[in-house]
Amino acid sequence: MSSIADNIGSVTRRIQKATLQAGRGAGSVRLLAVSKTRSADDLRAAIAAGQKAFGENYLQEALDKIDALADEADIDWHFIGPIQSNKTRQIAAGFSWVHSVDRLKIARRLSEQRAPALGPLNICLQVNINEEDSKAGCGLDELPDLVAAIGELPNLSLRGLMAIPDPDQPEADLRLSFRKLARTLHELKAQHPDAGPLDTLSMGMSGDLELAIAEGATWVRVGTDVFGPRPPKS
Template structure:
């Protein structure tokens, strides 16, 4: 169940972003709120859109495509934030503005090859397995520079930055550790690839958003605190 209405929850999250940014001398407008809308009906997305939300993140491809068709009248920026099989890259290449979970060159090549010629380059983030968890997807920090260089060379992709889903941690200080590590990796890539607009850190969710913003997040992925817990 939700604690409040979707517009009320969006407003509450926006206030948290402002407060977090003030605490670390950042501008709230430099942090994009990505509403994680997986499993939510299109009606919920439309309600959020009516309250001013424009960026939505989806994990499940067919569900996302169905929502896109139903919400075709809305000027939504669509982000794909789930794992992607190589046989499903064409739909992501043709229907999304952002792809956050690139972890293999094979996937990146297919996205570039299948991006329609009449669309701008697909914005991509490389997913990093920042904690080295066997259960998590993502490139290792050690292999990141090689993958980043290869993806940056692809013609129909725009390498924007990094994404991570760290292991849960309790205290805010502990939550910051992997986020700071990801920010450090992005700084290294900026030196390695100075011609790329590496301006994006996609990190932080409902439970650790403040720690992520403190550590430099530019996109925070919030689902539960907007739409409530999934059944």
């Protein structure tokens, strides 16, 4: 059985190869280890292998791990799950990135509840890129107004866009989904140059990270290929 360190090495080599093949600069794509349902000990093994950025979907589980790993230096916590209004205060206080902002109400709450001493909270807007009824995220037509409004909020840094395209669609369609998100980010940056850095595309997972990198991903979110198969629900 491969160790978590071996898995991280394998995924890192995949990222490096895909980055090179895309003609992009070394280090332009970062690995976000999706650690939902994983134990603090699993995360310690990943940290020992050099991984510092972890993505969590469930707030209480994440807060427990943040407390358990408080002795580890320079951990970069990312919230990537659905956000309920009553959870924004803890997210604003405990994380450095939020990838799943999909409406202005949530952005306003994060802005109001982020302590200035912590520095700006990096946020990505989650986009329902394939307009699926079952998927979270804002529509493409909503983005310009949302970007303009969020650009006026303090204590936030609007970094870019996140999407979870349907992984079961044909590869050509999946590539087009990634390309559409990248094109949308480019257009938003041109339309709203003062809204934030708008330098981030959070897209691509274990099975499709090469396609995502070819189309411009800067964060790839990988869980299974880092930690192994997810344990069964108790």
